[in-house]
Amino acid sequence: MKQKVLVTNVMDRLCFFLEEDGKTAEIFCTDETAQNEHPEKTxxxxxxxxxxxxxxxxxxxxxxxxIFPGTECYCSEEEAADGCFTSKAGKKPVCVGDELVVQVKKEASKAKKPSLTTDISLTGRYAVVSRKKQMPGVSSRIPKKEREALKAWLQETDSSPFGVILRTEAAQLTLEELHQELQKQEKELADLLEKARTRTCFTRLKAGAAGEEAGFAHVRWDTLEEVVTDLPDVYERLRSYLEQTEPKVLDSLRLYTDPQFPLVKLYSLEREMERALSQRVWLKSGGSLIIQPTEALTVIDVNTGRAVSGKNERYLKQNLEAAKEAARQIRLRNLSGIILIDFINLSETEDREILIRTMRELTAADPVKTEVIDITRLELMEITRKKVHPPLYEAVRKKAHTDE
Known part of the structure; x- marks a missing residue:
């Protein structure tokens, strides 16, 4: 697999387009205006x-x-009670007026407030280190034999008070190098929690994923061929970010300078964005997907359209084509939460099992945790996908509604 990242302004947003083998796989947008005008409230x-x-x-x-005056976030009472308190206002586990260290788990979405956790974690290139002790974990993307060996090593050398989950790229390091990386991250977390004891309420102890970090979140450095932007100030920011995080790929960064034919036109990025926001996605067979997000869930309807109806084998083939495109659209649009897919009804149990198995294989390639549950009695496939950032349609259209 070969990856390319294109960074430019589309629809008044700074957008990161991640291409995999020449096809757009993800689009991440950030509101630079809001961040520049109110950085402390973003x-x-x-x-x-x-x-x-x-x-x-x-x-x-x-x-x-x-987390700052006027901005309230949700947290479960149980989670808050197990937090790292810097000031207590009463004897109960959680009292109004208590001050504690919290981390944003989910950003605000529509009418929902941001969600918080007290299990403070730091995510590095090779591992995630968290405040609460738990069984060591290893990325399921690492081959089973290596994964089991790393898990055994973690359990043998586990003397840390923190939880540790190894990421996919941890497999590239020797055990000694990995040990040093873990020690560095654990020290950073310990120092942060210690620093919190002497800071005032509403202090931001550490910024999370800024535009650059979130835009490169799912890039695999060993497959990255090129990073291109036509914005000089963004080029300098990207250069600074890559120098700190992955200097080996600095040579892949390029500033595109052709004012007569901007990057948006060269790669048809506005058209890419329009397609990623459209309700209908056409399939090669002549059928289509209708993608409709709602407040509670996202519904994807598979239509045969111009596709010729036929026997069960034909229906299965059309469903497998639709499954491949649905998995791609879920990642591209950053859909999350509950997702229901209304495939063409299959009468054979074996065909339904093939469809479920195929969908699980397709979503396994998604960097964001995605789980295919089952097909219900109403012939709806149930999928859940972890939510971190707002979906693409919301990230783009939020500014349009604000401007109105």
Missing amino acids: VHAGDIYIGKVKKRIPNIHAVFIE
Whole structure:
């Protein structure tokens, strides 16, 4: 697989287009205007703050915590009670007025407030180190034999008070190099929690994924061929970011300079964005997908359209084609939460099992955790996908609604 990243302005947003083998796989957009005008009030997943408990809702076991004046975030009461407190206002596990270290788990979405966790974690290239101790974990993308060996090594050498999950690229290091990386991350987390004790409420202890970090989140450095932007100031930011995180790929960074034919036109990026926001996606067979996000879930309907109806073998073939495109669209549009896919009904149990197995294989390649549950009695395939950033349609259209 070969990857390329294109970075430019589309629809008044700074957008990162991740291409894999010449086809757009992901689009990440960030609102540069909001970040420049109110950097202290821009909430990103991964941001770490000292927050203050504003109110408790006992009947739903929830607390709302301010991370800066006027911005309340949701946190479960159980989660908050197990937090790292910098100031207590009462003797109960959680009291209004308590100050504690929190991390943004999910960004705000539509009417939902940002969601917080007290399990503070730092994500590095090779591992995720978290405040709460847990069984060591290893990425499932690492081959089974290597994964088991790394898990055994973690358990044997586990003397840390923190939780550790090894990421896919940890397999590239020797055990000694990996040990040094883990020690570095654990020290950073310990220092951050110690520093929190002497900081005032609403202090942002660490910024989460800024545009560059989030835009490169799913890039595999060993397959990256090129990073291209036509924005000089963004070029300097990307250069600085790559120098700090992965200097080996600096040679792949290029500033495109042709004002007569901008990057957006060269790669038809506006058209790519329009397709990624369109409800209908055409399939080669003549059928289509209708993708409709709602407040509670996302529905994907498979239509045969111009595709010729036929026997079960034909229906299965059309469903497998639709499954491949649906998996791609879920990642491209960053759809998350509950996703229901209404495939063409299959009468044979074996065909349904083939469809489920194929969908699981396709979603296994998604860097974001995605789980194919089953096909319901109403012939709807149930899928869940972890949510971190807002879906593409929301990230792009939020500014349009604001401007109106």
